[in-house]
Amino acid sequence: MSSLALYRRYRPETFAEVIGQEHVTDPLQQALRNNRVNHAYLFSGPRGCGKTTSARILARCLNCEKGPTPSPCGECRSCVDLARNGPGSIDVIEIDAASHGGVDDARELREKAFFGPAASRYKIYIIDEAHMVTPAGFNALLKVVEEPPEHLKFIFATTEPEKVIGTIRSRTHHYPFRLVPPGTLRDYLGEVCEREAIPVDGAVLPLVVRAGAGSVRDSMSVMDQLLAGAGADGVTYEMATALLGYTDGALLDSVVDAFAAGDGAAAFGVVDRVIEGGHDPRRFVTDLLERLRDLLILAAVPDAADKGLIDVPVDVLERMRAQAGALGPAELSRAADLVNTGLTEMRGATSPRLQLELICARVLLPAAYGDEAALLSRLDRLERGIAAGPGVNAPAAAAAPAAAPAPVPPPVAASPPSPPPAPQASQAPPPQAPAPTPAPQAPPPAQAPPPAPAPQPAAPPPTTRQPGAWPMGARPAAPARAEAARAPAPAATSGPDSSVVRHAWPQVLDTVKGKRRFTWILLSQNAQVIGADGGVLRLGFATPGARDSFANGGSEDVLRAALAETVGGQWRIETIVDPGGGAAQAMAAPPPRMAPAPAPARQAPASAPAPTPAPQAPARQATAPEPAPEPAPPPAPRAPAPPPVAVEDDMPEEDDPDLDDTALSGHELIVRELGATVIEEFHHE
Structure with missing residues (x-):
């Protein structure tokens, strides 16, 4: 027997x-x-x-x-x-x-x-x-x-x-006849080992079933070989893997953990251990594909072991559950596809090690591919909060949050002179802007020329996006300067939504400019972002007239549509009067240059319908001292829709026919093309 x-x-x-x-x-x-x-x-x-x-x-x-x-x-x-x-x-x-x-x-x-x-x-x-x-x-x-x-x-x-x-x-x-199911065959082999009275490690039976491939005779032959070579401690897992040529589970765990962490050094270290240990690279890739298959099923069916979908010991099952959680379903599916493709390419390859290293590199670098599987893999990493890069991106992502909070609570919030660069909308005047006293020496406050530096706020996004790195909680520190300009603002603008809106505000203004130039001029010269949270955008206007013009002139719908296109979502807009904001300081700043020749052309239609601009030069000098008082409340009859104003005047005038919502506005035509400064505009019902 x-x-x-x-x-x-x-x-x-x-x-x-x-x-x-x-x-x-x-x-x-x-x-x-x-x-x-x-x-x-x-x-x-x-x-x-x-x-x-x-x-x-x-x-x-x-x-x-x-x-x-x-x-x-x-x-x-x-x-x-x-x-x-x-x-x-x-x-x-x-x-x-x-x-x-x-x-x-x-x-x-x-x-x-x-x-x-x-x-x-x-x-x-x-x-x-x-x-x-x-x-x-x-x-x-x-x-x-x-x-x-x-x-x-x-x-x-x-x-x-x-x-x-x-x-x-x-x-x-x-x-x-059919192949015997793995569960049935494993139980049968366990009974045979008990009858043979030879201890067998529980992790050995799945290997024997795998080697037998559903054939009872083949599985019994493999089991007979292991029992014949068993020592005093019976058939161990190490002995079975060495004899049957299977990859040790520790190697598979190491390479899967390296894939989950994006650690290229660990992954290629496992490849070196496989080659130096004399393992067959094709066998290693086959076993890795089997492990990825089990992880994919475990991620889709958490109780796959109880249902018999996977056949692994209990301790290995716990490790596999952790690995399935670290790797999302999309990344597991992509990795399995790449390993399967690489296994096919390894047939007849002259350098199996090179093929194995290429497989690991492809799995580790989803950003190097533009297909849908790579995009879903990167989104999986983003949702799980894992940096996509192996070792470079993780420190960068960790350093960015550390740098961002530092400027947010600066003690300089009470000192307004420091925030001249804060005007985010487009009012970036020279450093002497905080002093409003020189208003008398400035004939007209030039709001229109400053819009040229509007692209300046577009520079703040210094987020270094690596090909595989996705910005997590790190935000650039540039918006903190705008928050420092206002003492009460930091409490309302500390949320991430506020940072996003501030970063995208220049793009929002560009979108508004393409929709309606009047709204763009109003926002770029008189408005400033105070805060954004929970779908509510708070804007501060330099004067009540500018706020009323924004609220009553249909500009709110234009801004809401621009926010939806640029930032996304549905927004509710709240407006307040904020004379101490960057817009007010920009208005008080003297213009850097003067253009007296074109100015009378604007004054002529305001005072009389005379077409000759030259005789009206004295009128410009006469009205120059008017901006000094700068009366805040406009006349009651003109309250319905006053456009952006710098100073108020008692001189009524008709609407400028050049001011059009869709074409080049009259305000911009005068300021940009003629180099003049607008003192006042009135709209009558």
């Missing part, structure tokens, strides 16, 4: 002992109970799944003295002869068709088949590897298989039923 192979010592003797083939054994047992046994059977299926064993069991059931019965007695002569280690029966003939598949062999079989059995009920021919019989041999057997004598039964066993000619196959009952 001890000299027999393991698969021979534990070969089933009844249909009840056959595992994983209930779809075949149950109908056969029922046919035996009903005494409706056919004269010819065809058993097909992969190797080692029980075809020949089931044929022998069927022969025992037919020739048992108490039969035909689904459960042989095991005591009669026929049952003893056909037992696991019995001598065999003269009435049950097994033929290997690989060496007896010719015409002469078929003729000899046909001549002997007509003789009755010697001591049993039936004469049974078991023809193994039936697909090896030649077409001529099958034709020679056709007549006897089609109309055999009553004492004759045929059982054909083959792995390729399609090679059995149709005339033979149509005269048999075909039973297809």
Whole structure:
């Protein structure tokens, strides 16, 4: 007994002992109970799944003295002869068709088949590897298989039923055998190890099942090899992986953790250990693909182990759950696709190590690809809060949040002279802007020329976006300067929404400019972002007239549409009067240059319809001292829709016909094209 192979010592003797083939054994047992046994059977299926064993069991059931019965007695002569280690029966003939598949062999079989059995009920021919019989041999057997004598039964066993000619196959009952499920096979191997009284590590059985690939005979042979080489401590996991050539689970854990952390040094270190350890790179890639498959299923089905979808020990299952959480489904799917493609490319490769390193590089660098899988992988990393880069991006992402909070709570909030660069909207005047006293020496406050530095706020986004790095909580520190200009503002603008709006404000103004120039001029010269939180944008205007003009002139809808296009979302806009903001300081600043010649052209239509601009030069000088008082409240009749104003005047005038919402506005035409300074504009209902 001890000299027999393991698969021979534990070969089933009844249909009840056959595992994983209930779809075949149950109908056969029922046919035996009903005494409706056919004269010819065809058993097909992969190797080692029980075809020949089931044929022998069927022969025992037919020739048992108490039969035909689904459960042989095991005591009669026929049952003893056909037992696991019995001598065999003269009435049950097994033929290997690989060496007896010719015409002469078929003729000899046909001549002997007509003789009755010697001591049993039936004469049974078991023809193994039936697909090896030649077409001529099958034709020679056709007549006897089609109309055999009553004492004759045929059982054909083959792995390729399609090679059995149709005339033979149509005269048999075909039973297809299948590979044994891994769970069933693992439990069966555990029972065999217990009966052998040799301790086996629980992590070894899945490796044996994997090596057997669903074949009971192959799995039993592998298990027999491991049991034969077991030491005092039995069969260990290290021994099994070394003997079977599988990759150690520690290597797989290391490379998967490296993929999750984006650590290229660790990943390529594992590749070096694989090569230096003498492992087959193709086997390593195969095992890695198997691990990624298990992680992908575990990420999609958290209780996959309980449902039998994956077959791993409990301790390994906990590690795999952590790995599945570190790698998102999109990244796992992309990594599995890349590993599968790389495994195909490794066939016949002259440098397997190079192919393995390329696979790791592709998995580690999703930003190097522009396909949908790479984008979803990067989004997975962003959602999980993991830096996409291996080691460079992580420190950058960690340093940015540390740098951003520093400028937010500066103690200089109470000192307004420091924030001259704060005007974010587009009012970036010279440093002497805080002093409002020089207003008398400035004939008109030039708000229009300063819009030229409007692109200045676009510089603050210094976020260094690496190809694989996605900005997380890090925000640039530039908006903090604008917050320092106002003492009460930091509490309202500390949220991330405020930073986003401040960074995008120049782009918002550009969008507004494309929609309506009047609104753009109003916002760029008189408005400033106070805060943004929860979908509410708060704007501060330098004067009440500018705020009323924004609220009553339809500019709010234009700004809301521009915010939706540039920043996204639906916004509600709140306006306040903020004379101390950057807009007011920009208005009080003296203009850097003067253009007296074009100015009378603007004053002429304001005072009289005379078309000649030259005679109106004295009027400009007469009205120059007016800006000094700068009365805040405008006249009551003109309150409905005053445009952006710098100083108020008592001189009524008609609306400028050049001021158009869609074309070049009159205000901008005068300021930008003629170089003049607008003192006052009025709109009448």
